[in-house]
Amino acid sequence: MQEFRFIHTSDIHLDTSFSGSGFPSRLGDRKREAIRGTFRRIMDDARRQDVGLVLIAGDLFESERVTPDTVEFIRQQFEGLHPTRVFIAPGNHDPYMSGSPYREESWPDNVHIFNAEEFQPAEIPQIGVRVTGFGFERPHLEERLFQKLSVLPNDYFNIVLCHGSNIGRIPSGKSKHGPFTIEEIAGKNIQYCALGHYHQQQQLPNPVDDTPAWYSGIPEGRGWDETGPCGYLFGEFADGNLVVENRTCNQYTLNSLVVDCDSFSTREQILDAVLNRKEDLFDSDTILRVQLSGALDPRLDLSIPELDERLAGQALHIQWDDQTYAAWDFESLAQEKTLRGRFVQTMNERIDQASGEEKIRFERARLYGIQAISGHEVRLR
């Protein structure tokens, strides 16, 4: 077999939405641009490193959101990669179905899209590589296609490319698509299994044999569970050995910080708590989420705009998540023989009986009421 290099990436999610992360559209636009930039960098790396093939294991874009402009951008990137072969295994976000750009657009000759929900081989005789893969034809795929994959012939270097869930370990909040187990991969004469879907880069532990199976991870973080540096996998096969390594490529990093406000009585203490973590957590290219937790001193005016202003320029964007609760001693207050005591007592009873949204409203009513009765300024959450 000849020596060759390859790039394995997945879950790029071009044109994705950040509504779930609570980003304003202004930041969403920057982040989307960053994803395009990251994709472009990966393609540039492919050219620069003279790779033989690029493997994209699904979710290159989001079919429901992708724009003609982005499709043209992708097409140009692939065209610019010529003659490097690009293999795409459509995933649950970009299935090969009616209306999909994969079907509706014309793609350069060097692009091969797996367009069926069954493993199909594509060979590159020039470098002696066979890429076998399948693509989603619908947003949900529950069949275990790996079970149907027979042992591959050993005339070529066998790469398997697909989008799927390792049901041996499903990350929390992740949907199950194209399920498989490492046991189903093992013993199929696969020299490299390029996977997509899970956004954390990882090699699947394989207790059966030495078949390497990798999730390339997301190259540019999208959500708060994708914090820290992100990248793609760069593989090199030489002297009969395969070496796979991570290449960081993200532009903006997401990070989270939890600040316990129990001991704070001023805003400055909160600011200090955030700034103390600057060196290890964020810089001007970081989107930082600060979770404020614990009991908040009733006298502390937690003015988020003020906090934002004070931290302006320290990070690309700081998202405040106020999870604090007012540190009023409502049990003691309820024992007062005053109107305030009776109010707290009444609200405590209502809160105990309520649940869900109603409970939240009663808790807020208690807070605003006690602030008003106690002569404090009523501060809305």
Place this chain on the structure above:
Amino acid sequence: MIFLDSHILGFGKLRNFKLRFERGMNLVFAANEGGKSTLQRFLVGLLYGQLRSDLKVQRRLDPWVERYQPWYGQEYGGILRCRLAGGRDLEIRRSFGRDENRIEIRTSTGEDITRQYEQQRNGEVLFGRFHFGLPKELYESVGIIRENRVPEIHSRETIRDRIANLAHSGDEELSIRQSVAGLEEMLDSVGSERAPTKPYKQTMDLVLQLQSEQKALEERRAQFRQWLEERNRLAGEVRLLDRELSRTRISLFEARRRDMVSRIESLEDIDKEISALSEQIGSLGAREEFPVDYLDELNQLVGARNSLARRLEEIRIGKEAALSRLTRAESERRELAGYASLSESAESEKITEWFVSYLSLSLQKDGHKKTSDRLRSEAEDLEKRLNKLCPALGSLETDWQSFAREAVEDEQAASRNCSTLAEKAAQEKSKMAVAVRAAFNRRFIAVILLLATSVPFVLRHWAGFEGLPGWLEYAFGGLCLLLSVWMWLVAAKSAEEGHDAQRKIQDLELEQGRIREDGESKRKKLDEVIENSGYRGLDDFLAAAKRSEQDRRKLGEITARLEETDLQIRRHQKQSDETYSLLKESLEKVGLSCSPGNLKFQIDVLRTNLRRFRELDTNYSHCMQKADSLKTEETALDEEYGRKCDGIQSLLAQAGVDTPEEFRQECLKRRKSIELQEKKESRCREFNRLAEERTLQQWKKALQEMETQRGDHVPGKDPAAEETNIEADSDTPYLPYLPTISELEEKERLTASRLSDARQEHARSVERVNGAFRSYRLLSEIDEDLAIAEAKFRELDRNRAALDIALETIEKLSRQQQEVLAPQLNAAVEQRFIRLCEQRYEEVKIDPDFQVWVRESETGELRSADLLSRGTQDQLYFAIRFGILDLVSNENESCPCLLDEPFAAYDRSRLLEAFNVLASESIRRQLILFTCREDLLDIARQHNANIIRLNSEE
């Protein structure tokens, strides 16, 4: 609880300071800055600790902790001994400071009972709250009375508010009304669906706008998918058309080549034909000057001459036949010559009219005779029926119907008159009865009066009654006698009236009989006639009378009609006779005799002969005309025949031939020669047309060039062309002939046009796809903005609801509290106040709105608290403060009350009154009064207060 003593280890300026308290009133005296406030804070600190009371988890110090750090570095803290209401003594020891929170509570035996008290998560022991039932803040506002605020109060509203504040929150400054206003203001700042400038409505609108934008984009995306399909379809169509055009062009080239080969072959053939035609023309030997043009004229003249000869023959035969028919018609007409006069005059029509009239009259006459017979028969029947009737009905003198009606009317009139008379008789009888009764009564009274005349005498003589004087007895007797006479006369008059009435009754009864008899006379006569006639009753009799009357009337009518019918019969007979004589005369004129029996036959003969005569006459006229016209025509044709023969001879002479046949032979030769010449010219033109100004050699050369070009397009040499041809073979249907160049050119033109259209359409489609989202934002952007807007709206909605709930709850609880607290406060204040004001007022009223009213003992008037004197207001104020302290604190454990310079602005008289209040209150709870005023010392002593002088240096 009362404080017993205290040991301040170090607290601000106070150090190692001991002081002792007494039950009742205590007065802590010190100059300004002498440590009064320090002591107050120390006492509260020992009771409630140093941590902020509003936090139960965090160890956050109260602000005073830093301020009261010992000046001289002693231990920060102290000891307080107190006695509970149950008599149990306790000792509290606390240490203060950021790092200190030590507390020990021991009994008098030294037992540490600290752990028996509730402890917060931040370590604070709730000693004060446990015993007093008051949290720290509330104790500080209720249990510590600072400078009296009453003098500051200027309006009733403020007094009410402060009382309300105290009652609600225990703090004069914490106003529920302000709290509610604050919440309302916040609610207003959030806004509602109807406030377009407020965040609630604005956010709601933003959400709606973004949802609408999102929907529009989704619709556009659905549209986009269709556009994509359309674009791809058009792209496919362009590809197909492109291939079709290529195929068509190749076919066109082939067709042109084939056409050229064919053209060259045609040109060669035509050239040969032209040479052959030239040879044929030479061999014919036709005369060029021969007048071929006259052939038609000659043929016409010969034809016309022959035709005229045939026509002349026909006319002559016809003329003979016409003359023969004329002779025969003349002889037939002569046989019926007698009808000539009838045919020409109008008499024949008259004969018909007379005959019709005659028949009509005969029919009418017969009809009348039949009618006359029928009427006669009916009249005889009626006469027979009338003759059978009784004599009374037979005569026409009496109308029995009227007679019967009159009899009934007479009877009814008599009955009515009799009724009137009977009524009169009844009236008279009544009068007679009244008169008889009146006469009897009056006679009876006259007899009684007559007897009364003798009563006085009887009484005198028989009963011995002498009560009356004698003259009176006579007068009485005389009067009774006179009355008796008068009554007798009146009775006689009444009797006379009765007799008159009886006479009238008899007259009336006679009159009644006479009238009844008159009324019944006709009836009786009628009954008599009916009886004589033999009818069973009046109805039968009257029915018979009515029938006889009708029969008589009908008989009259029939008789009249019979006479009229006879008259008509006679008139018709006369008319019929006249008509018959006219018909007879007419028939005799044409030799026909007639009688009434064969009149119809003879008339028919007359008509038939007349019609026959007229036909013969007409035929004769026609034959005559025909013969004349044939003669005329024969003459004209004869002349024309001569002219045609002359013309033929003239033409033959001109052509130099003898007969028309020779003329025709010459003409045939000449025409054949011309025909061949024309054919030759036509082939020449065809050659020129095909040659298109080229020579045959030039065409052959061009073909050679085309063959050279063809080499590039021949199938098998070009793979693309081969593919195209294969596809063409598969797509194009099989045709039995090769398409022509024009067909192929048309096809090429159409395909090129369609391709151009498809390319334009495809370009437009590509442009549309590329610009599909040009005026739209990204769906992701909208989603992100929408998520944020929805989250914001959710928060606003939540806050709105929460503020609403808080407001509603506070208002409701405030109302409830007012209703509950006002009476309790009233009770708590009233006794204190009445005692304080030494019965000048007998009642205090605090209404649910916390308005305060007092009733004067002397006048019984209810006065508003605002109208009271300042001193009385102070007393009332203190009473309320202590009353509220009672209400909010533990009722089983009265807490000590600290008064911090409450009388700063008081004059002596008001001070005395205020001390009376305090003295009174000190019975209920321990009071510790802090002051710097020396004048209070004397007053305090007067009330046996415990005086404590602060000297921080000690």
